[in-house]
Amino acid sequence: MAAAKARRVGTWAVGIVVALLVIAVGGWFFLVHEMKQRIVETLGPLGSVEEIDVGFPQITLSRVRLRGPEGWPTADAMRAERIVLELDLRDALRNRVHLRNVTVDNYYLSIYRSPDGRVRLLPDLKEAAQKADAKANDEAIKRANEEKLIDHVSFERGSMEFFDGSVQQQQPYRVLISDARATVDHVHLPALTERTSLSMTGSIKGPSHTGAVTFGGWMVIATKDSQTRTTLRSVDISTLDPYLLKKSGAKATVTGGTIDLTLDATVRDYRIHAPGTVVLNHLQLSEGGNPLDTFMSIPIKAAIAALKDRKEQIKLDFVLDGDLRDPKFSLNESLSKKLAAGFAKALGVSAEGVAKGAGDTVKGIGNALMNLLKK
Structure with a gap:
């Protein structure tokens, strides 16, 4: 009698564990799908990514491309062979967006200074992110205004191309910075009212010399x-x-x-x-x-x-x-x-x-x- 009761309890326990596993796996796949969908929406109509590998605590994007919009001086606003996002697990469990580290590897980034002097970087990405976050429902709008924190961003093994339309309007003047490495620390969205630290080093190759450029400080x-x-x-x-x-x-x-x-x-x-x-x-x-x-x-x-x-x-x-x-x-x-x-x-x-x-x-x-x- 006692043995039969024990078997029934064991069966119930196994059933509960299996059910929890099914729910967890189902929830995981749903979460993965949601994350992938949000990433694609954030890149916008001009962006593409060949592969998204979702794991904890890292999400890896492979072969990312953001094309330049109409009037952009070059075909691509940004390319990267790999982007790795490292999540803060505790904040993720509390449904907060907190990225401890973002690594952009083997990249190309174009920066455009328009004839009126405005500097544009990653065009339409901000607008796409806002649209992805703020669709026509109260929950999505609330999510768009939620606090988001990025501790550290690093750009490795890449190049930056600066196009200046303020000195040459018909054909913006081009300066290529190769061997470019950069870091951005503490980006606190959406307010952006706190200091963000910036640093960059690179090389400018000329006909006779290869010079060095550095930039650093806060904004x-x-x-x-x-x-x-x-x-x-x-x-x-x-x-x-x-x-x-x-x-x-x-x-x-x-x-x-x-x-x-x-x-x-x-x-x-x-x-x-x-x-x-x-x-x-x-x-x-x-x-x-x-x-x-x-x-x-x-x-x-x-x-x-x-x-x-x-x-x-x-x-x-x-x-x-x-x-x-x-x-x-x-x-x-x-x-x-x-x-x-x-x-x-x-x-x-x-x-x-x-x-x-x-x-x-x-x-x-x-x-x-x-x-x-x-x-």
């Missing part, structure tokens, strides 16, 4: 307040032509030299204060035959004459100040003016030298008009 994304340092070391000057040369359709006039830059920028209430130093090493210029050409706003002939005795190193100190909300304020133009003033001072270009260069410019315009009238 409050919601308010744009930030404190950052940018450095360039041994970068070919010719790779920065549009920022230093003002040309009238002539060939580039930089034949040699490298540039070092240190820029410490602080933004508070949309006002920027950025002291910096530029060092031009072994700068060499040649005449392109066009009297309209200038280097840092100085006529080429005057600059070449002044450089004859200063071929080793030219150091320029400057300070950028302005209101980022002022449509009349341009970082590019402000930097150009500051560098031009410092360059003229460093070279000791006299008023006569600049006047002579201006005279050559006027003469060149006159000759061009005469040639045009003869045709």
